[in-house]
Amino acid sequence: MDTPKQELNIAGTAIPPGTQKRVNLQVGRLPTGTLIDIPVYVFNGKEPGPCLLVQAGLHGDEINGIEVVRRMLEKGLFQVEKGCVMAVPVMNIYGFIHFSRDLPDGKDVNRSFPGSAKGSLARRMAWLYRNEVMSAMDLAVDLHTGGAQRANYPQARYTPGDEKGKELAAVFQAPVFFASKLIKGSFRQAAEQLGKTSIVYEAGESGRFDEQAIREGIQGIMQLMRHLEMITALPAIFAEQYQSVHLEKRRWLRAPMAGMFVPEVLNGAQVTQGEPLGIVTDTFAKRKKQLKAPYDGYIICINHQAVVNQGDALFHIGSPG
Numbered sequence: 001m002d003t004p005k006q007e008l009n010i011a012g013t014a015i016p017p018g019t020q021k022r023v024n025l026q027v028g029r030l031p032t033g034t035l036i037d038i039p040v041y042v043f044n045g046k047e048p049g050p051c052l053l054v055q056a057g058l059h060g061d062e063i064n065g066i067e068v069v070r071r072m073l074e075k076g077l078f079q080v081e082k083g084c085v086m087a088v089p090v091m092n093i094y095g096f097i098h099f100s101r102d103l104p105d106g107k108d109v110n111r112s113f114p115g116s117a118k119g120s121l122a123r124r125m126a127w128l129y130r131n132e133v134m135s136a137m138d139l140a141v142d143l144h145t146g147g148a149q150r151a152n153y154p155q156a157r158y159t160p161g162d163e164k165g166k167e168l169a170a171v172f173q174a175p176v177f178f179a180s181k182l183i184k185g186s187f188r189q190a191a192e193q194l195g196k197t198s199i200v201y202e203a204g205e206s207g208r209f210d211e212q213a214i215r216e217g218i219q220g221i222m223q224l225m226r227h228l229e230m231i232t233a234l235p236a237i238f239a240e241q242y243q244s245v246h247l248e249k250r251r252w253l254r255a256p257m258a259g260m261f262v263p264e265v266l267n268g269a270q271v272t273q274g275e276p277l278g279i280v281t282d283t284f285a286k287r288k289k290q291l292k293a294p295y296d297g298y299i300i301c302i303n304h305q306a307v308v309n310q311g312d313a314l315f316h317i318g319s320p321g
Contacts, residue, residue, distance in 0.1 A: 008044050008051070008084055011132045015084075018046040025132055027093070027125050036094065038125075040133060041073060041087040049083025050228050053133065053140040054221055056088065058110050058187060059102070060095020064204040065143025068217035077222065080230040086133060094121070101147070101206065111183070113190035130190055139168065140198040141221060142187055145213065146205050149305040150313075153268040153298075154203040154216045156244070159188060164197045170244055171227045172220035174201065175268060176300055176318060178247040205304070245298065247318035255280050255312045256289045261305065263315075269299045277315055280308065295319050 008015040010023045024037035054072075056065030069089040072078055078085045090096045094103045102108050107122035115127030134140075146152040156172040157180035158165035169177040180200070182189045191198040201220060203213030219238050225231045255261065263278040265271060271293040281288040291314065301316035308314065 008042060008136060010040060010042055010136060015042045015044045017044055019044055025128065027128060028121065038088060038091055038093060042084065043078045043080055044084040045080040045082045045230065047082040049230055050138040051084045051136055053086045053137040055091050055140065056143040057090035057092050057096055058142065059144065060092040061099055061101050061206040062145040063207065064145045064210055064213045065217065066090055067209060067214050068143055072218055080225060081232065083230045086137060091129065110187055111185040113185050113187055114193065134191060134194060137196055139196060140191055141224065142198055142200045143217060144200055144202045146202065146301060148206055150301055150303050151205040151267055152202040153300045154213055155300055157200040157202060159192060162197060165199050168197065168224060169199045171223055172199065172201065173223050173244045174216055174220055176245045176247050176298060178250065178318060245320055248320055250316065250318040251294065252313040253291050253315040253317060255308045255310055255314055258309045261308045261314055263302050265299055267299055267302045271299060272296050291315065293317060
């Protein structure tokens with residue numbers, strides 16, 4: 001892995017070894033003329049080492065990752081001895097201030113990489129971010145949550161065939177980790193095109209704080225920094241982590257009919273083949289269909305939408321074998 005230059009330069013701002021700075025990456029203006037900046041907190045260690053990007057808020061309503069970075073900034077947990085950390089609490093400022101996953105024009109920044117200097121707002125943001133921030137990183141952790149009503153159990157994802165990514169996902173020590181295909185236009189695809197390793201941490205539900213998701217996200221990032229020898233030891237406040245389970249296969253269980261969905265297991269539950277997971281029922285107590293586990297495994301996402309249509313994704317289940 002490459003080591004960063006002794007002095008980092010982000011958007012024209014120099015960060016010498018042993019210093020830290022906040023760099024405001026100007027991305028545009030609101031219709032009122034108010035400037036919009038992406039805050040990038042840079043911590044450059046005294047000794048050379050890898051440059052780790054920790055980013056959240058690529059989707060503006062995914063607040064658990066934002067809180068992970070905020071708490072780590074507040075507690076001074078990015079103070080590294082070797083290498084550097086670039087911490088971005090909110091990448092998609094527009095989405096954040098509008099309580100939205102996307103930008104005001106409906107575009108998804110995480111489908112807009114590598115971007116364009118003269119394209120849509122999403123593509124312009126992606127272009128600037130790629131050139132000013134991603135170009136300086138060696139590896140990245142991209143913090144996400146499930147969509148509206150979908151709660152992801154804490155999980156780390158890596159790109160299929162990326163052995164370094166698999167190693168880092170295991171080191172993160174979320175309860176489960178697995179390979180996940182690249183999505184066209186995503187941050188992770190852009191990182192791969194730059195020859196950089198990135199993993200995704202998914203936990204919780206958009207628009208809602210989840211203390212387990214936040215806690216395990218912080219600890220996972222600290223585990224990575226220790227593994228990369230950026231810090232020598234974990235603070236005493238962190239508990240010993242369990243062994244992360246690698247999932248080899250996954251599938252979604254979908255609503256067999258329209259109606260009301262009542263889950264009967266908790267997120268993260270270990271289940272056995274044939275075990276009842278929940279029911280979909282009509283409102284008149286006339287029809288009811290049960291969902292059962294297709295194989296032994298773990299529940300890694302539950303859709304908390306109470307009223308569902310036929311075919312809606314309700315449970316995400318994964319298995320080690």
